[in-house]
Amino acid sequence: MITPSEFKRLYKIIEVQLRYGLDDFLPEDPRTKMPKMARKSLFWIKNQHPDKSLGERLRLALQELGPVWIKFGQMMSTRRDLFPPHIADQLALLQDQVEPFDGNLAKEHMELSLGGPIETWFDDFDETPLASASIAQVHTATLKENGREVVLKVIRPDILPVIQADIKLMYRMAHIVARLLPEARLLRPVEVVREYEKTLLDELNMMREAANSIQLRRNFEDSDTLYVPEMFTDYSSTNLLVMERIYGIQVSDIDALIANGTNMKLLSENAVNIFFTQVFRDSFFHADMHPGNIFVSYENPETPQWIALDCGIVGTLNRDDKRYLAENLLAFFHRDYRKVAELHVDSGWVPQDTNIDEFEFAIRTVCEPIFEKPLCDISFGHVLLNLFNTARRFDMEVQPQLMLLQKTLLYVEGLGRQLYPQLDLWITAKPFLEDWMSRQVGPQAIVEAVKSKAPFWAEKLPELPELLYDSLRQGKVMNQRIDKLYDNFMESRRSQGLARFYFGIGATLVVCSAILFSNHVETIPVASAAMGVTFWLLGWRACRK
Ligand SMILES: Nc1ncnc2c1ncn2[C@@H]1O[C@H](COP(=O)(O)OP(=O)(O)OP(=O)(O)O)[C@@H](O)[C@H]1O
Numbered sequence: 138m139i140t141p142s143e144f145k146r147l148y149k150i151i152e153v154q155l156r157y158g159l160d161d162f163l164p165e166d167p168r169t170k171m172p173k174m175a176r177k178s179l180f181w182i183k184n185q186h187p188d189k190s191l192g193e194r195l196r197l198a199l200q201e202l203g204p205v206w207i208k209f210g211q212m213m214s215t216r217r218d219l220f221p222p223h224i225a226d227q228l229a230l231l232q233d234q235v236e237p238f239d240g241n242l243a244k245e246h247m248e249l250s251l252g253g254p255i256e257t258w259f260d261d262f263d264e265t266p267l268a269s270a271s272i273a274q275v276h277t278a279t280l281k282e283n284g285r286e287v288v289l290k291v292i293r294p295d296i297l298p299v300i301q302a303d304i305k306l307m308y309r310m311a312h313i314v315a316r317l318l319p320e321a322r323l324l325r326p327v328e329v330v331r332e333y334e335k336t337l338l339d340e341l342n343m344m345r346e347a348a349n350s351i352q353l354r355r356n357f358e359d360s361d362t363l364y365v366p367e368m369f370t371d372y373s374s375t376n377l378l379v380m381e382r383i384y385g386i387q388v389s390d391i392d393a394l395i396a397n398g399t400n401m402k403l404l405s406e407n408a409v410n411i412f413f414t415q416v417f418r419d420s421f422f423h424a425d426m427h428p429g430n431i432f433v434s435y436e437n438p439e440t441p442q443w444i445a446l447d448c449g450i451v452g453t454l455n456r457d458d459k460r461y462l463a464e465n466l467l468a469f470f471h472r473d474y475r476k477v478a479e480l481h482v483d484s485g486w487v488p489q490d491t492n493i494d495e496f497e498f499a500i501r502t503v504c505e506p507i508f509e510k511p512l513c514d515i516s517f518g519h520v521l522l523n524l525f526n527t528a529r530r531f532d533m534e535v536q537p538q539l540m541l542l543q544k545t546l547l548y549v550e551g552l553g554r555q556l557y558p559q560l561d562l563w564i565t566a567k568p569f570l571e572d573w574m575s576r577q578v579g580p581q582a583i584v585e586a587v588k589s590k591a592p593f594w595a596e597k598l599p600e601l602p603e604l605l606y607d608s609l610r611q612g613k614v615m616n617q618r619i620d621k622l623y624d625n626f627m628e629s630r631r632s633q634g635l636a637r638f639y640f641g642i643g644a645t646l647v648v649c650s651a652i653l654f655s656n657h658v659e660t661i662p663v664a665s666a667a668m669g670v671t672f673w674l675l676g677w678r679a680c681r682k
Pocket residue numbers: 233267268269270271272273274275288290366380381382383384428429430446447449
């Protein structure tokens with residue numbers, strides 16, 4: 138049942154969508170006649186922006202609907218496998234333009250999380266926010282404990298009910314769209330909303346962000362190329378995150394980077410290196426790379442260091458994912474599309490009965506034009522995207538972690554080339570792929586495997602004679618049991634055979650006696666019936682053995 142407040146919000150959503158003429162997304166189809174008629178008769182709101190493109194109207198409508206929808210649009214912009222470029226490009230322009238909320242209210246909420254007045258633990262708390270985003274607001278302060286400069290990131294008050302209400306409506310709309318337009322089912326609207334809900338709810342948990350940041354910081358502890366600020370978990374909770382304050386140049390501020398004398402070539406190469414290190418060495422990568430989250434340190438501009446904030450969304454990969462990625466990219470690199478197709482079948486990513494020739498041909502068709510360009514102009518992200526889309530046609534279930542990776546890769550490439558247009562991604566990435574592959578197969582892989590299993594075997598070695606004796610003894614007992622079971626089985630088979638024989642004779646005698654009896658023969662039928670019953674009794678006894 139829809140509540141009055143849900144109804145009001147739903148009306149607002151429909152009203153905004155109509156004002157921006159988003160009903161133009163509905164195709165000309167008999168099934169969409171009803172909603173179109175309803176739009177004309179019940180909602181007489183006109184498209185007030187006919188001069189703008191559909192993509193732009195969608196972006197403006199989402200912006201007006203607020204943070205939940207803005208973030209939704211931002212997420213959609215990365216699903217280039219689902220949306221045409223002119224829509225995805227517009228969605229990528231969505232920016233959080235969120236009014237900050239009252240600093241005093243932020244302080245109250247922080248104190249609620251901390252369990253006491255802010256002055257107990259912090260000095261110089263600044264009520265004017267340093268930054269304000271859709272989910273959280275950031276304030277600066279100094280830690281009393283050690284005088285370190287920190288920021289306090291607090292979740293917007295009352296954001297959860299707003300998110301829950303809007304997500305509920307999104308589900309309703311996704312179900313309607315899926316029912317109304319079978320073609321839209323390919324976009325899997327309900328699944329998309331489910332994925333979004335999970336991402337959004339994860340982002341609301343500051344402890345999750347803290348845990349991810351701690352992991353990323355540990356992975357790059359001694360790195361000169363990436364810095365992750367320290368988290369102060371003693372003061373943090375699900376609603377509040379306290380972390381070291383960083384000073385850096387926002388990555389989108391190219392002029393400031395140049396003015397600081399940054400080595401742009403090295404900076405862009407490091408971005409690719411860091412990404413592939415996260416993927417292939419750590420299997421753990423920052424997956425929310427947008428300009429608000431990436432900074433460059435002012436220090437040492439000749440050997441610049443990246444700073445990563447906001448690890449709310451991270452991706453993880455298992456061994457199979459990495460193997461898939463490395464082998465496919467290398468096979469692509471050698472333009473060996475047959476290998477790519479075979480890899481997909483061998484690893485079970487597409488069904489075993491897939492026609493390899495057709496699959497190879499499909500991959501060749503989409504990829505060969507890409508390789509017409511010089512290698513340095515080719516985008517890994519687009520190669521992967523084309524591969525996923527082709528494989529999907531051959532029933533490959535695309536894994537969300539790979540989509541997240543593809544999206545991040547696309548972003549890293551874009552960023553790298555924006556900073557240094559001559560960046561050659563293949564040259565930077567190839568050693569990572571080849572090194573990883575050589576560690577998975579070949580002599581080094583065997584040595585690694587033996588090395589990793591050695592402590593286990595060393596621990597088990599003293600127990601080996603005892604285990605051997607036990608297993609031999611168990612084997613003997615098992616053999617005896619099996620022999621006994623076999624004897625019992627043969628005995629039972631013999632008895633069943635005998636019983637069937639007795640029942641057969643008994644039945645024959647009884648039938649004969651009935652025939653003789655009907656022909657008025659007197660003594661013989663009685664004797665025959667008695668013998669028949671006796672044989673049945675014998676059969677019954679044999680059956681019970
Ligand atoms: N440790 C920090 N030191 C300095 N500034 C910070 C720090 N953490 C966050 N900020 C500032 O606050 C802004 C918002 O932070 P953050 O991206 O973590 O918030 P968010 O609510 O998760 O935003 P979004 O969801 O849009 O990514 C950053 O762009 C940055 O300007």
